[in-house]
Structure formats: C-alpha cells, structure tokens
Amino acid sequence: MKQDNPELVRAKELGLLIQSIPEFIFQRTKSKIRVVVAGARGKRTIISMIVYALRRQKMPFDYALTSKLDSLPNMVHFSYEARIALIEGDEHITSALDKRFQLEFYRPHIAILTNLSWSSATGHNSLESYLSTYQFFSTSIEREGKLIYFEDDSTVSSLAKEIRSDITAIPYGKHPVVERDGMSFLHTRYGDFQVKIPNGFFLINMNAARLACRQLGVKDADFYMAMSEYSLSL
Template sequence: MRIHFIAIGGSAMHNLALALHQKGDTVTGSDDEVFEPSKSRLKNKGLLPEKEGWFPEKLTSEIDAVILGMHAKADNPELLKAKELGLKIYSYPEFLYEQSKTKTRVVIGGSHGKTTITSMILHVMNYNGKDVDYMVGAQLEGFDTMVKITDDSDFMVIEGDEYLSSPIDRRPKFHLYKPNIALLSGIAWDHINVFPTYENYVEQFEIFLKEITNGGAIIYNEEDAEVKRVVEAAKNPIKKYPYQTPEYSVEDGTTLLETPEGPMPVEIFGKHNLNNLEGARWICQLMGVDADDFYEAIATFKGASKRLEKIAETKTAVAYKDYAHSPSKVKATTEAVKSQYPNRKLIACLELHTYSSLNPEFLKEYKGALDAADSAVVFYSPHAVLIKQLEEIKGEQIDEAFDRQDLVVFTNPADFKTYLFSQDYDNTCLLLMSSGNYGGLDFEEVKEYLE
C-alpha cells in the first residue's frame, strides 16, 4: 500500500509509520514540527519529511490511504486536498482496526494502568516466543517500535486510549477497536476538556463494553467500585472475569509476589502495579500462556518507560521519575514508593502540566493525593495556564486543593531547581511525577547530584 501520514511526527503516528515501513508499505508524511526521538527514528528509515510544513501536492490519486493525526487541524491543507481527491482517510484507531479485522483483538482500557498492563502482556509474549501484533503507549525494552503490524499474527494487543480519535472524528479511540478480549483497569475522571462531567466520562467506558464482540470477554478490576458497577451492569452477551490485587509482601526493599510455587521476587512494586500484574496474567491466560510460564516471564519485567523509572540510586538515596499526573495515578504512585521504602523520607514532587490538572474546578480532585509523602512539592507554570487559555491559578488554590498545610508550591523553574538541589538526600526517596519536565529540569543533573 501507499500510505501518507498527516502529522507523522507524533509519538504514536511515527511508530505506526515505522511499523508499516517495516511491513513493506510505501510511507510518506508531513508535519509542521518534528521533535526527538521521532525525528531521528524517522530519519534513520528515510521517512523524515525534507521540509517542515504542509504540502498538498504530496497528495495524489495514487495514495491508497491517508492517516490523520490529532496534531493536525480540521482545515489542514493536506487534509482538504485528500478530501478533494476522494482518498480514503483514516484516524489512527480506524486504521489499526482495519489492519486487525481478521485477528483476535485484545484491548486494554482504563483511566490508569493500561500502558503498564499492555507492556506486561507484550513482555510475557515476547519472553515465551509468541509473536503478536501490538500498539502500546511506551517504548519497551527489547522492542524496536511501539507498534507492530504483520499479515500473519493471530493476536493484536492494543492499548485502548479514551482520548479523541482525530480532528474530524471526535469518538474516543477505544470505541473503534471492537475487542474480542478486553480489560478494564480503573475509572477515574480525566480529560475534562473533552468530557466535562464525571458522568459523561464514565459513559465512554459503558460504550467501550458495548463494543466488545458477542461471545467475547471482559477482564475487570473488581476492587474499583465504578469498574465493578459498569461491568456488572453490561447486558451484552460477553463473559466477565473479575480480578483483584494478588497477595504480596515487601522485604528489605524487594517485593515478593505470592505464587503457587511460593514467594517470587519481582522488579516492579506498589499495590497498583501488582494489581496491573494480575490483570495481565488473566489476559495472558486467555491468550494461551499458562501460569508457570507467566510467572517466569513477569519476574524479569522492569516496567514501562516513564513508569516508576529509577533514575539514580546510592546506598542511602533513590530517585524515580514517573508519568503520573492524574489524581488517582499520583496517589497510587506516591503510596507505592512509600510502601516500598517505609523507613526512608519521601520527597514527592508533582508538576501540574495537563489541561485537566491546570483547571481550577478539577484541582479539588487532588485532595489527599500526596498524603503518603513526608515532603510534598507542587510545581506549575503560570505561562502554561496562559497558553491553555485557562483561568488563572493562585498558590492558595493549590494549597486548598491538596489539603496539606506543609505543601511547597513553585511557579518558577529556577526556584524549584534550587529547592531540589538543596535537600539532604540521606536515607531519602525522591519521586518526580510529571508528563513534562518542570520547565526545563535536566534529569541527568538530578542523577549526578544524588550520586
């Protein structure tokens, strides 16, 4: 096929472009800005556009499919040309569905944990020599790309994001995959710019369940009350399998998972991650991997990129960075680090960076999210609030939202960096949670300071 990408530089888009190139398709694309690592990865395969910008002349009647990324706008000149020529235009999830219609589609959904669970499943499959197609939202150790599409795999494992499909398709991505096997890890209000009420957000997961094929299966976290309610209320003819956090213990900073063969050390930690592991075990079982093979493989799983990633460690200090930004993820991640190192001081730093987290109305959802930390720090950029055209946030609003009197709030990157590099890290854990970089923080400098 001849396939053209509009906005090829995105994280998911460039990985799909690389996967299709690997498959043997002819791939072209455009974007008005391409950042690292997309830039180097596209360049290495000869797929980086010669110039940044939009070039309608790239669209001809010889193109079989156009894939439209979220970064593009509805009036994009290349999109308008594609429509004029009557070309077939797909959103990212639409195209993945088209490529997997003849396969067993395994879709991992939920407000949190879906990247980790998908990564666990892929790690186990890879460890056991089982070849599957996939799409996951993080770079995995041992995998070249975040997307793989072939003609001969029986399964396609897909991370089911609830965000919008494209500028011209406002349906959540995970509504389009029509899973044969699905998992639902948790429901906690997010993306309020798209789903303005909690009820509206929950409705998207109810629709997700309706899209499971008749006779299919849903694996669900019964410890999440909303998940349990939504799944048990679903009327379509599907099999329902609940799971919950398995038994585990922590000894001298090592997490031991209870298995039929006795306690087994694992690389990951935190109640939420052990819960994710159990969901992954159920999925792998339905994909033909028995318990013994699962446990042997999962013992070597070190985590998905940017999820509780250890960036430095000495005899008396350890530092992690994590992608956590929504209230439920921040709470789970902070509690996980404290439970893993109960006798160490925990300094937890959160950057409010997303549209939802910078919304004054949504801020109240963060109440108690940092309570497990001994020292709690929040950083946000008033400039980011301005760019997102949101209502101004004041420091006292942050204090009130988190409901913690000793909360430290920074709005200046230099002040935050000074604070970070003035702390005594003896017998301490540092946790940096953000989907950004605290206004330009160099994580390598943090590593050097600690070590």
C-alpha cells in the same frame, strides 16, 4: 489535524479514503485477537508485562500504543503472521473530523479496564459523557469476549455488572505475596516466585496481565516465571 489542513483538503478533493488512527488500527487488526487495555492508569505497565510474557513464550503479536515502551522499538507494529494485537485504549476524541471517542472503534475480544478518573482533559465535558464512553466500550466487546476489570474500583465494577450475558467478566485485584528472608515472593498454587516489587500497583497490574495472558494461551506457571525475571530486571 484541523479541518483546513492542506493535505486533508486535497485528499478530499481527490476522493481518497480518509481514516482516523483508531479506524486504521481496527481495520489492520480485524482478523486478530484484539486485546485492548483501557482506563485512567496502569495501561502501559500492563501492556509491558503482557509483551514480556508473550515474548518469553515466543508468541508473535502486533501492537498499537499511544506512547513508546522501552521494550518495543516502535509505537506501532503490524504483520501478517501474528494472531494477537495489543492495543492501548485511548479515551480522547478521535480527530477534528470525527468527534467519536477512540475507544468506540476497537471492538476487543479481551478488554482490560483498570480504573476510571474523569477530568475535562479527556475531552469529555461531563462525568456522564466520560462514563458513557466506557459503557459503550464494554458493550462493544466481541461476542463471547472477556472483560478483565479492577474489582476495587466501584465504578468499573458497576460497569462489569451491566455487560451482555455472552461476555465473561473476570475481576482482578492485588496478587498475594509472602515475605521471606527479606525477599518478596508471589504466592501461587505453583509455588512461590521471587519478585522485586516497586509498589502495590505492580501486584495489581501484574494480575490483570496474568489473566489476559491466560486467555491468550499462556499458562499461569509460565507467566509467573516470566514476571519473576521481568520484575528483577526493573
């Protein structure tokens, strides 16, 4: 939206409250446990896995996405009863009126940081500006919050080492699997769970989703069962 947008100009004249999309999302989820998935790739897959696991446990949730998931009817859903809010973190500039980056607003209780990959298309004119946004994001986590981060990305790992002492940093990597009789199984302390694995990214993203769901009250065994059903339906 441009500064001279007629609706925007009229709203200013009337003295109406004007909020950017990330501001609105935060205000609607202030009383909820905010789970924000951020990074250059894997966000939608991780959110999709969390959605599947929460639904299987019949745990209601709200969500705000930047693109549509096949498993959800809309990109945004807010309710009064859900205590969980899933947010797809966007690293781009908020609006023509507010040059802050969208990640600066969400203040997650549980943050997932996948990997970092700077380009000018993100709206950051330098690598330093890009990294600064994610540094701010990691420090904006609520007190006693959790940062679930991809340990094989050196830049992400460096950010995780600099977080406040009250935030718990939880690394994740590729989940172990075993091959048997031509089939693939997640190798876990609860037994082996068959999965159809499109590629290694599935195992990485699934581990991030598992750790987030654990913080939300989903037991690992229940999560693995859900992922077995999820992956076999791909």
